[in-house]
Amino acid sequence: MNSIPLAKPGRNEACPCGSGRKYKHCCADQAAPAGAPGLQQLLETARHHAYQRRDFAAAEQSYRQVLALKPNHAEALAGVGQGLCWRHRLAEGKRYLARAAKALLRQADKTDGRVLLGFAEQMQIWGDMELALQLARAAAKSMPDDASAHYGLAACLQRLNRTDAAVAALEKVLKLVPQDAGSHILLAILEFDQKQYDAARQRLERVVATETDTKQLARACLELSKVYDKQKRYAEAFAMFAKAGELQRQLPEIRALDADYIFNRIELFKQGYSDDLLRRWTPEELGDALPAPVFLIGFLRSGTTLTEQVLAAHPQVLTSDENHLLEELSAELAALAGAGADTPAALRRIGIDQARQLRAYYWRRVAEEFGPEALRKRFVNKVALNSIETGLISCLFPDAKIVFALRDPRDVCLSCAMQSFAASPATVNLLSWQGVAKQYAAVMDLWLSLRGRIAPAWLELRYEDVVNDFEASFRRVFDLLGVDWRPEVARFHERAADRYVATPSFAAVSQPLYNSALARWRPYQAQFGEVMPQLARFIDAFGYR
Incomplete structure (x- = not known):
């Protein structure tokens, strides 16, 4: 569960509720009924449940209490939405997430770009690609020199089959981080889709020859197997996807799964x-x-x-x-x-x-x-x-x-x-x-x-x-x-x-x-x-x- 901010903002920073106002003039002193926890205490409780205890139902309850005080609080809307989605209540959860996204987009120029990018990734996971794209564009605009922002934008564009725009976003990434393996792999996928098989092969072979991260290397091997297959290099294709599987089986998250x-x-x-x-x-x-x-x-x-x-x-x-x-x-x-x-x-x-x-x-x-x-x-x-x-x-x-x-x-x-x-x-x-x-x-x-x-x-x-x-x-x-x-x-x-x-x-x-x-x-x-x-x-x- 990835909600929006994790830490209490400074009094002069933008309020995490998405209002666009400074925190000190918005939620810092939000009143609560006598004897009830205040808004900031409820937020901290929700974050503790979500991130420390992984108790999404308890986190959702605290976030709902925040919404009772401030109905358009972006972090609380996102927290409730993500909690519902993780519990397979997708339709209701997506409605809350959409409200959170729109609250952030209304104040995108005053919102931390990392928040926009993180939420774009969440919207992509839950299938609202158009809102994910809007958030990713806002993040890239907010952080023009941040490679991860442009990569996130490219990933959204690729899922929406907007190939030319995705390539342009990846080219910006590679100007900032020329050796970024993830961007080279995604660009090779796009080249493959455009039938530029030699370009994709050369790019992926360079990644396979130099990459040390197991997950990225496995991904590059798998994509290279598809290129070899298209080029009728079948023995090499088989060897490459077999290597990809072998690498993936070494990952801790894979080894933890029950194969039986x-x-x-x-x-x-x-x-x-x-x-x-x-x-x-x-x-x-x-x-x-x-x-x-x-x-x-x-x-x-x-x-x-x-x-x-x-x-x-x-x-x-x-x-x-x-x-x-x-x-x-x-x-x-x-x-x-x-x-x-x-x-x-x-x-x-x-x-x-x-x-x-x-x-x-x-x-x-x-x-x-x-x-x-x-x-x-x-x-x-x-x-x-x-x-x-x-x-x-x-x-x-x-x-x-x-x-x-x-x-x-x-x-x-x-x-x-x-x-x-x-x-x-x-x-x-x-x-x-x-x-x-x-x-x-x-x-x-x-x-x-x-x-x-x-x-x-x-x-x-x-x-x-x-x-x-x-x-x-x-x-x-x-x-x-x-x-x-x-x-x-x-x-x-x-x-x-x-x-x-x-x-x-x-x-x-x-x-x-x-x-x-x-x-x-x-x-x-x-x-x-x-x-x-x-x-x-x-x-x-x-x-x-």
Whole structure:
């Protein structure tokens, strides 16, 4: 949780509330009811909870008390917003963050540029890229000789596909700090996107030859692997992304992750979901008149983001990007049943009234995060690895529709190995070639063990079919969802270009469909030899032999 200032300002400094007035004339002597803590004491208490104790709920409570005294206090608005976002209350949290950002922007010329930059980074994390861009521009204007300010601006511009402006910002960074590895890497990414492969290769090779920071070196190796791949230097590409994974596995934050977590969950679910549990209640028995949910699942890099963007282009469909709705539902189930993390056991303990309660909880959270419109349209919950939660979906939502994204297992594994993911127990295994294949096999084995036994209607959507016959493929999907075909969905990339996408596919889905991602694995046939024992079954099962 990163709120705005950390230290008490001087009396003649700008007030952290964003008013633009000096602290001594604003919040320093803010009155409070008799016997109640004053504003400054509440701020210090909130900061202590947030930064020393990491107790975001307590910090949020103190910040709310600040807002009771001063409703437009920027730091308090930001503190409440960040606390809500970290607790997955994104829609409400973003409203507070937007108010904080606008309060700062109103007084940008009187606000510390470091505060503006830090808050720009927060807005980028939570997906409000336009406000992030405004804050980053204000920070760069406030600190024209600060390299980090221009880099932050470049990062925002890149995520919004504003390549020329991003390059200009990075050129300013490199004038100030010529050897900055992060800026050279980001500039190489932009050169790559513009098909300037030689320029990107030379830049990244210089970084790889000289950089000593493990995280930056890993990042440079990974990006260089993509350049080598484009230049058909496949052996070098494989060696480079293998080196990137090896370097990342050395990082303390990666070593702290439980690599067995996802395999333990999958084994628990394979053993725990009987046919009776998967079909415990019928829609008629549940009879609660709630909408039928749609889940877009699969494996990472299988086309879920592309599918979500196409569906989002339909006027009768509302889609989510990555979210925590099923994670929250599982926690609510565990609390009701008192069964801890054993989801199948928890489902056995509850009765039909509690099942209805959980279904209502899911849709209440959908409405809170995505607005009442989500209840009027076809709401599609897209999280690729929610495929692990197929059993939970089947038991509580027998009326659900499931779209399962498929792609050649070899292309999936290659794409995962060449992609950077946020560190988590769900991605830590993707940092090695064997780990990618092992996790793919585990997830897909679970799907194969469940798909013929679950209650919801489901459809497997092959990425290759989408590329080769877009309309026929998506007519099947829209038929499953119960909405009419709309030709305008073929122009999904026009909409995606101006839409924030949280996954690593954000650049690809802002372009028209292309077939260059088909059968990318073929030049790496020799390297696939060691993982074919894990993949062969799924190549056959999904028709990719």
